[in-house]
Amino acid sequence: MKQILASLDQNVVIEGDLFKPDRMRHLIEYAQKGGTIRGSGLSYVAAGLSHSGQNISTEFFNRIVDFDEHKQYLKVEAGCTLGRIFEFLTPKNLQLPVQPGYPAITIGGCVAGNVHGKNHNKDGVFGQHILELTLFHPSHGTIICSPSRHSDIFDLTIGGFGLTGLIIDVTLKLKPLANREMHISNMTAQSLFDGYEKILSIKQTADMALGWFDLSNPQSKNLGKGFIMHGQYSFHNENKSDNEKILPSLNSSPSKRYKFSLINSYTLPIINFLYRHKNIYWTRKQTFNLEKMLFPAYGKEAYFLGFGKSGFIEQQNLIPFDQVESYLKEFIICLKKHNIPVALTTMKLFDNGKEKFLSYDGSGLSFTIDIFNNLASQDFLSDLDKLNCRVGAKTSILKDSRLPTKIIQYQYKEYDTFKRELLAFDPKRLFQSELSLRIGL
């Protein structure tokens, strides 16, 4: 059935055929013809949608099929969401080592994006914790692969944007959960670089650390002020009550967006000012339930809707440690030159990451901005692309829906290797998406 489908940032809006099989034989029948595999449909960059082929949803394949509490592993179908797993594991004092920030994200999406959480410097990326996965491809049938079995296909699938076929199930390593609550403290940061140094200073002790900065008015004297939110698991279970049911409501459909942008250059400085002061003065120290820390976007869905129909662009850059100081200076100069208000600015640390194919992994400062989607922003991002290439930074392919192919080829040294191996595995290239078509895969 034809439907209007969109990327989360609203930069890609298409009419496509969406199929939601609820029986395994129907899912395989659809996958036999290839197409685009779709999880929760929350990709920023249209990795799960296609205007030409069939969009196959794995929504109904969300079952937990194996679990061993003592050996600490969990096997789930690819459509199983982080929220469902969180609800199941938390009472058993277990958790997934790496989780991105929204509970509706599916495990298939986490595999295909080789995603990260707010603890990369401790636990790395999602792919490091996958023990085994089952993949279906019409030309190869069902393949069980792991780091030691069909490792070439395994490597191609982890961070492979869903282009190797239909992920049926995934077996994941778990880690003990120290506590269901986290003590959160906020430290004031006077500038981006000050914030970076503060994050570095707590990286050994904090279980999680994230910097937030106000760049909403590039000409303001408060530009770059913010706070570092760092958390440690509580030693005492002050609140042993059961988790509330997690009911995520974020949807990428354009029909759910406000007609006009509630977040704009007039409201943004006010929103950011209030948010910064709230976190610095009023809620400097707090105890959070775990879901609030793990899924910071949960309950803040209005932020995404607030950009309206024109949407936004998110860019996430991994800056080498030795380039951070000069990068942040040049970034501010570029921002002032283009006079671009930034809706959201965050930073976190990546450490001991491994650069493989097109995964956003490595070591350095991960620096993220959300800006309005307009012509001025496009010019600003073009200049930022040049800066990123000059300092050896890497831009996340899964965040920036306008990132040009030539920039990806420059930043990701294994782009050609990935493309060649993907073509060798699937010469007919049966699985495509708007993302893969845009970046020449």
Next chain:
Amino acid sequence: MKPHSIIIGASAGLGRALAEELAARGHSLFLISSDIEDLQPLAQDLRIRFNIKVFISSVDLKNFYVHELYADICNQIGEVNNLFLIAGRSDPLKDSGFIDDHFLNHLITTNFLSICQIVNIFLPALSMNQSYNLVGIGSVAGVRGRQKNMIYAASKRGLETYFESCRHWLTRQNGAKVQFYRLGIMNTSMAQSGGPFPMADPHVIARTIANNLGKDLGTTCLPSWWKLIMLIIQNLPWLIFKKLNI
């Protein structure tokens, strides 16, 4: 002791939602469907998440022996407290005008005959206790014959009458409570679109069905606002009804 519930047609849609709802309430389950590939992971999921007993059996309602199925259920789960007949099949495109004989048989067997056979074999057991429940699923499609879903609608209307008879018989035997639901369009793979009507969430319907266990409901509509639509359709004069492309 936790109740024992049998769900015929458990692998997808409402059947699966009902299995999850009953599992959350601690019921021991016997799940039946033709899709073993879906029953197995569903049973595993329910055992792992809710720590309950789940038995499964792969049965194709087009071709099965009801005595074998009955023996299998009784051997594995013992006493049956609740029997849910959810299975059904529709295809509005093929089920209109002249219908292929094989497909016609298939629709009647799946939607009516097999269900009656299963209910029939359980009737003596269901008549033993007032706390037992017999739950059937009909459709708003059966409210008035129209050009689409001809055999499906007829089968569901027939099933409704059969359940009405069962309710009468069981009441006189001081036996199980009977609940028969005329369902509106639900958001499952069987329904491509709700047309002008919003599609109901199978999990919400499943919760209502589970909440109604133990009640002598007879026949009712879910979601309840369909009652109004059905009243209008039932009472539309033929002169108007014949012009509608529904």
